[in-house]
Amino acid sequence: MTALLRAELIKLRTTRTFLALTGVAVGTSLLICTLVSLLSEPTEESVLTDVFTADTSGLFIVILAIVGITGEWRHRTITSSLLAAPNRLRFLVAKTLAFAAAGLLLSLLISIAIAVVGMIILSSRDLPTPELDELVGQIIRNAEVAALLGAFGLALGTLVRNQPVAIVGVLLLSLAIEPTVIALAPEVGRFAPFSALTAAIQQIPASDIGGSDDFRLLSPGLALLALLAWIGAAFTAGAVLLKRRDLN
């Protein structure tokens, strides 16, 4: 498994897509953090989630993971991958772990960068700043979500082989369908994987994801279990499909 994981990490590092999307994720996160730090007046209670959850690694790692697995089909590298690792389940596990690790590292990189930038700007404006332990806690929660979304994106990409369809589908789901469900059926919306569950794990207020006054997020622990269930279901379905599929 270590060998396969190493191979998957080399795959990640050796394409421009990964470097480009990582750069965009870092740039976007820093831009949001800078604008919020400069233009808003966060209170002592809200500063942590207002400024230091600007980490956009979750969205980008989902896209990277989808590109990573669907690209195997698109470029037909799935053949050489499975010749090197004919146990398809082990191949999928290694790829999932690789994107979870990539999400974790990307989020840590971004969270630390926005922590530095946010603290400098807030301090220069004499606005409240979070305690170090609070900041570290938020960085860890951000990284936790990014790791889970990396695994989730990989599982979804295994289910939907068509790269554009998978990416557009996830964007539609996270940016349009989930907010609609949260607004219209909040009891169902609490289990929305990209918005409600990640917000609950990151301990972001429900109002930040468009929830109404009576919308309540799950507790962080329950949200984590629910997101793991989503990942498990998608991974299982993807693994069954991959195992049965003939590679013509």
Next chain:
Amino acid sequence: MSAVTDVAIEFNRLSKSFGKVQAVHDLSFSVQFGRVTGFLGPNGAGKSTTLRTLLGLIHPNAGTATFGGVRYEQLPHPSGHVGAVLEEASFHPGRSGRNHLRILAAAGSHPGSRVNAVLEQVDLAGAADRRVKGYSMGMRQRLAIAAALLGDPDVLILDEPSNGLDPPGIRWMRDLLRSEAARGRAVLVSSHLLSEVSQSVDDVVVISHGVLRGSGTLASVLGGADGPVTRVRAGELDRLAELLRDQDHSVEPDGSGGLLVRGAAPEVVGQVAADHQVALAELVAVARSLEDVFFELTEGEA
């Protein structure tokens, strides 16, 4: 070399269908260590399906395809035992040739030093750090072959390996096949370039519509069902014919004053003549080209 028996690959009553299309039907043949086996058939004959089934990429409906009795996915170190180049060699266009090999070396637990070794072997070291999208088709084919050689495997499976290669590249490929077989490795190569195959292979397997049409050594297949055919002329033609018939060879007039001897190579006919002091005027093998045999066996399919 880990060969325990002479049989490197064995197909046993292999069948595979896609919906109503029967791609491979009840296919059985084997490939020996130390020999190059040509796997021939028209487009759509089922060659690629057969090879992909052997490599665990396609699930058969019936029968088995194994390496010494073991399925590819059950081999303890698959890419160290088998190297494969499939027809549509596939690479990420944005990745360099070296990185492509580094990934496969890592996944197969092969030492990193093998990457440089195989790049040298396929004469691609100079272009190794360029992205694959800038490679010519021949360079991509060489990269695919480098990937197959990474694990220094006992068995090589090559699906149309000469595609995209220029004449020097084709010669290089032919030499590679021969040298790998000379080292005791089993080589199974599918190709539609019959002239190429006839210069490279020891054994031939011909399929059409997924069904085995013929197999055997190249000489026996070229000789047809009766084996090799020899044309001979001699002063004492009737006596020579009698002598050959006494040795159970089929002899008939060739229509131009000579004899056609079926089932005997020129060396055999020459030996009979020499043993009985019959002076020969002509002794030649009647060659059928592989193309003739191919069309005969596949009933003219192109």
